[in-house]
Amino acid sequence: MTNWRADFGPFDGQVWLNCAHQGPLPKPAVNVIKEATALKQAPHRLSDQAFWDVPDRLKRTLGTLVNASPDEIVLGNSFSYGLHLLIRGLNWNVGDEVLLVEGDFPATILPWRLLEEQGVRLQFIDQDAAIELPQQISDAITAQTRVFCTTWVDSFTGRRLDINGIGGVCNENDVIFVLNGSQGVGARPIDVTNTPIDVLASCGYK
Numbered sequence: 001m002t003n004w005r006a007d008f009g010p011f012d013g014q015v016w017l018n019c020a021h022q023g024p025l026p027k028p029a030v031n032v033i034k035e036a037t038a039l040k041q042a043p044h045r046l047s048d049q050a051f052w053d054v055p056d057r058l059k060r061t062l063g064t065l066v067n068a069s070p071d072e073i074v075l076g077n078s079f080s081y082g083l084h085l086l087i088r089g090l091n092w093n094v095g096d097e098v099l100l101v102e103g104d105f106p107a108t109i110l111p112w113r114l115l116e117e118q119g120v121r122l123q124f125i126d127q128d129a130a131i132e133l134p135q136q137i138s139d140a141i142t143a144q145t146r147v148f149c150t151t152w153v154d155s156f157t158g159r160r161l162d163i164n165g166i167g168g169v170c171n172e173n174d175v176i177f178v179l180n181g182s183q184g185v186g187a188r189p190i191d192v193t194n195t196p197i198d199v200l201a202s203c204g205y206k
């Protein structure tokens, strides 16, 4: 059996639980980062093949993790980058609506704010514990709703949303379902091919 524990640390005799804040880099990752830095120091040793091979392999690996084909994966430097890329890639009309959840993680909300100057309206669901979120989304969707965006796993409470239920409601209403997977991808299984998610964006350092 693989000894995963040996790949992490040292933790100076302590136990690190706050991976929702910072995931500890495993030693194999630390080693390849050292090699990559050494190559940047001496770029004449960096082969063209290595230059292309690393992102290609990363796309294949991430594709395996979330059950997507490599050409569906876009590499960026953060969750916010991915969300901005999406927002800038869609065509917006005055009066379009984006549906969000009040109190959601700031990075899930703030990039959408830029659209307000283009006449796009942000609508917020005020969560009511007595009503399931898919039902609340269904009630809040209008003919102008283009996108629903929320966070899969809450970074403070660990609460995980029912992505099948939410995605189902979005699909039925022709609304693009954008999911922030930052606290979940890599920790929990997720299958973007067999779940009704249109866009999954995630940071990679948790």
Ligand SMILES: Cc1ncc(COP(=O)(O)O)c(C=O)c1O
Pocket (backbone or CB within 6 Å): 020, 021, 077, 078, 079, 080, 081, 105, 107, 108, 151, 153, 154, 155, 180, 182, 183, 202, 203, 204
């Ligand atoms: C839910 C969630 N989304 C996103 C992020 C990070 O976003 P970004 O990669 O844009 O810095 C975090 C970091 O704590 C997070 O907890």
